[in-house]
Amino acid sequence: MTPHADPQAGAAVKAADRAHVFHSWAAQELIDPLAVAGAEGAYFWDYDGNRYLDFTSGLVYTNIGYQHPKVVAAIQEQAAKMTTFAPAFAIDVRSEAARLIAERTPGDLDKIFFTNGGAEAVENAIRMARLHTGRPKVLSAYRSYHGATSTAINLTGDPRRWASDTASAGVVHFWAPFLYRSPFYATTEAEECARALQHLEDTIAFEGPGTVAAIILETVPGTAGIMPPPPGYLAGVREICDRYGIVFVLDEVMAGFGRTGAWFAAEHFDVVPDLLTFAKGVNSGYVPLGGVAISGAIAETFARRPYPGGLTYSGHPLACAAAVATLRVMADEKVVERAAHLGEHILGPGLRELAERHPSVGEVRGLGAFWALDLVRDPGTREPLVPYNAAGEANAPMAAFGAACKKNGLWPFINMNRTHAVPACNVSDEEAKEGLAALDAALSVADEHTVS
Numbered sequence: 001m002t003p004h005a006d007p008q009a010g011a012a013v014k015a016a017d018r019a020h021v022f023h024s025w026a027a028q029e030l031i032d033p034l035a036v037a038g039a040e041g042a043y044f045w046d047y048d049g050n051r052y053l054d055f056t057s058g059l060v061y062t063n064i065g066y067q068h069p070k071v072v073a074a075i076q077e078q079a080a081k082m083t084t085f086a087p088a089f090a091i092d093v094r095s096e097a098a099r100l101i102a103e104r105t106p107g108d109l110d111k112i113f114f115t116n117g118g119a120e121a122v123e124n125a126i127r128m129a130r131l132h133t134g135r136p137k138v139l140s141a142y143r144s145y146h147g148a149t150s151t152a153i154n155l156t157g158d159p160r161r162w163a164s165d166t167a168s169a170g171v172v173h174f175w176a177p178f179l180y181r182s183p184f185y186a187t188t189e190a191e192e193c194a195r196a197l198q199h200l201e202d203t204i205a206f207e208g209p210g211t212v213a214a215i216i217l218e219t220v221p222g223t224a225g226i227m228p229p230p231p232g233y234l235a236g237v238r239e240i241c242d243r244y245g246i247v248f249v250l251d252e253v254m255a256g257f258g259r260t261g262a263w264f265a266a267e268h269f270d271v272v273p274d275l276l277t278f279a280k281g282v283n284s285g286y287v288p289l290g291g292v293a294i295s296g297a298i299a300e301t302f303a304r305r306p307y308p309g310g311l312t313y314s315g316h317p318l319a320c321a322a323a324v325a326t327l328r329v330m331a332d333e334k335v336v337e338r339a340a341h342l343g344e345h346i347l348g349p350g351l352r353e354l355a356e357r358h359p360s361v362g363e364v365r366g367l368g369a370f371w372a373l374d375l376v377r378d379p380g381t382r383e384p385l386v387p388y389n390a391a392g393e394a395n396a397p398m399a400a401f402g403a404a405c406k407k408n409g410l411w412p413f414i415n416m417n418r419t420h421a422v423p424a425c426n427v428s429d430e431e432a433k434e435g436l437a438a439l440d441a442a443l444s445v446a447d448e449h450t451v452s
Helices: 007-020 069-081 092-104 118-133 150-155 159-164 189-207 233-244 296-301 317-332 335-357 392-407 429-447
Strands: 036-040 043-046 051-054 111-115 137-141 171-174 212-218 247-251 275-278 290-294 361-367 370-378 413-415 418-421
Touching (some): 069 317, 092 111, 092 290, 092 317, 111 118, 118 137, 118 150, 118 212, 118 247, 118 275, 118 290, 137 150, 137 189, 150 159, 150 171, 171 189, 189 212, 189 233, 212 233, 233 247, 317 335, 335 370, 335 429, 370 429, 392 418, 392 429, 418 429
Parallel strands (some): 137 171, 137 212, 212 247, 247 275
Antiparallel strands (some): 036 043, 043 051, 111 290, 361 370, 370 418, 413 418
16 A cells, blocks of 8 residues: 555654653653554554554564454454354354364463453463462563563563562562673673573572463563573473473563474574463464463363453454464465565575674574664763663663664664564565564664764
8 A cells, every 4th residue: 555645644643652651661741642544564654654664573472463364354254244252152263263272372371361462461471380380489580571561561671671570579580591691701602501590490499490381482582672592491491390390481572483493483493382372473463362281281271260351352353363363374475484485585694694793783683574783882882872761861761762763764672772673574585684674774773873
């Protein structure tokens, strides 16, 4: 669809937003939301006729792009048939969505508990783990994000937790591996892996193994920086969990459903968790849906013991219809394979080539359609381009970089000193290269703030 300008309509949309919409993660009077007129495929556009290549995939969830006609049709057909129904009943589209998801999850994660999104999935996974083990504590990593509901925000390991952290939620944080900014003074991936596992085991020992219900990790941390774990780390965590009777939870809310070039990121590391949380890409965000994939052992805990949790809209028919259609589209159009191709042949090589020419790029990391550029002020010392959790004038270099991206028709994903390249998993080679060209131009602005 070709965007056309209608500034008057855009002004009305913006006025109503500013008058009545309370936005998340924002000081309300300091934001200026873009009024969006439409979206299709990998692009969206505003009311002034400006079109942007979306390198954020919404919030890393439109894995098949915007307005895929087969998914839109499936939602319309389900709305005509049965718009909604209570979760206690067996509904065809709900059953089919669960079956298709279970077919793709690793190991015996064959029971699906549906939620409305990722945070609720994490909340319920932790509740299941605590009830299954009879233990209170949960270990989660710094540099992580698990959602903004009560337990999920306490599990989160980034500054969004600080304002809501009660320090009484039974959560203990630890350092996961991240060689580029190693907390363990490691110089190789093998050292980082071994020291991170030892640190985790030491943390468990000092907390008391018999008090720890679960360890939760993002398989590949997303918003915190897209940091694929070193070889052997997740397998090592699995072994530790098995040794101490701890439930291993993998959060695949962002990394799942093709984003990393596999149905689930766990496949890259040959590991099977006890619980796996998902959302976002399960139906490309077309209708809110998330869930927990549950192992046989944990499902058995609740075979004759009621599970004390539920949601009014669990397995909502419209959301499940969107999931069924999305999973079929992904299979038929080989979207997972497409994401793998992008990572191996377009985004990975292209981003590494940019790093060779731009001193502001300290590191490139990722896989599939899931990449991060770690921007630095000093490539020698690895000093971030802006301070940790910078705001206001301190964040000016990243703000200038973001403005340059938008000027070149690219909508960037920016968090702290990083920009993430996370387009729809089915973008064409040409669209991905268009995004790389826009990043190339914008990085020249970031380069102006380096010491070299």
